Amino acid sequence: MTVLNRMATKWNRFAQVSNDTRAAVELSRLGLPYLPWSDASLLPSALQVVLNEIEINSRKTIVEFGSGISTIYIAQILSRLGGRIVSFESDAEWATFVENRLAAFNLSEFASVIHAPMGPCTLSKNGLQWYDQTVVETAVQNLSVDCVVVDGPPAYKKGFELARYPALPAIEARLAQDYAVFLDDIHRLGEQEILRLWADLFSVKFVPYFSKGNLARGIHGVAHFTV
Template identity: 40%
Template sequence: MFPLTSLLFIAATLLLCAYTLHKVRLIHLMLHDVRDQSHRDNAGLFRQLEALQGLYTDLGLSHSLPDTRGWAASPDFLLELTRHAQAEKPRTIVECSSGTSTLVLARCMQINGSGKVYSLEHDAAYARQTRQQLERHGLSAWAEVLDAPLAPQEFSGAIWPWYATDGLPRELEIDMLVIDGPPQATRSLARYPAGPALFGRLSAGAAVFLDDARRPDEQQILRRWADEHPEIEQRELRCEKGAAVLRYRPRA
């Protein structure tokens, strides 16, 4: 029989081998995850580059667009807006938040030969930047950036910081609504008031585009809108940050 010390040594060796194999397997799985993530990142980057190229081609821009990374709308979302605006030729577009999307949509109006973009912007510095970009691109006649500070307003029995909308023409009917603000940090479900504040001004067949629709807040907002506005159909868009398009189909 083996002495006790030898048995203990063998047992310890086996345990060490099992532990080492376990660690090697974890490293192997981690490397697979890193590889898969790298492939996804590369595919995502390629998709954004394709969308950016599509924007420049479809819009025939003579000047470069501002940054489309970080807080800005991603190229694939901007391309969705472009193709809708060029196909359906909305007369009136309203945006919640200004930026690169304002330029893109103003250029669509210019190409279409009619229509106008009204962009609600709560940050005065961003509003100035967007106006400067519109002027640089020769698009000032096709879009108006409205100074719309966030103010406490009541919607659905609660108080929300929401854009001042008194700058919008009183009888304005909205053919296309783009919701990319206010920032998430202003309040939970920060973009929910777009429904009670603006859906009543949608024209028949109007389209509503919501950016960042993959976030939990936006998912909850979409559910609330679906419950409160059954006449509005919802569809997911395959975009980098998640997006949704809603269609207003008034019942006869």
């Protein structure tokens, strides 16, 4: 690693801490009680980027792969703006936990957490499993999706680098003309390859936010404002 690369890495780490601290303060203004922020959760600054997109560009129909704290915060925003999030989760116990939290905060009207077990997928790369395609297709069949958040399935193990690739192809027929898509963990080579594939296939222009949770934001069509 060159001196310049080391300096850039240190700067990104410093900026990440600063951005997360600032984002955590802003998130606290939403009035939600404490929620467990696991290692798998979107970082506060990344979540803030997603919420900014929903708020600024009036995204109303969100599909999420990998549920958790982000599902609850997005539902809180949609409770005011109108709209709904459909979140797919492979872990049945975790799906129930998130559903119970949504109910406790009176947010069930604005969010659905759907258990979609992992299984074979005709759209996957390298034979990797993905969320049950039939479950996903049934849940989105009447939607016009204008925002997609991809933070699952887990893709950190060797050989699973492209596990998240099917997310856009699986709901292609249900995407609105104008939509935003977010992919987490873009510091990893697998996610970077997914971005390249999606950019070519869907004519989506991606902007990386390495100092805001290693998140990428892609836009297809028109976004009236930047985040």
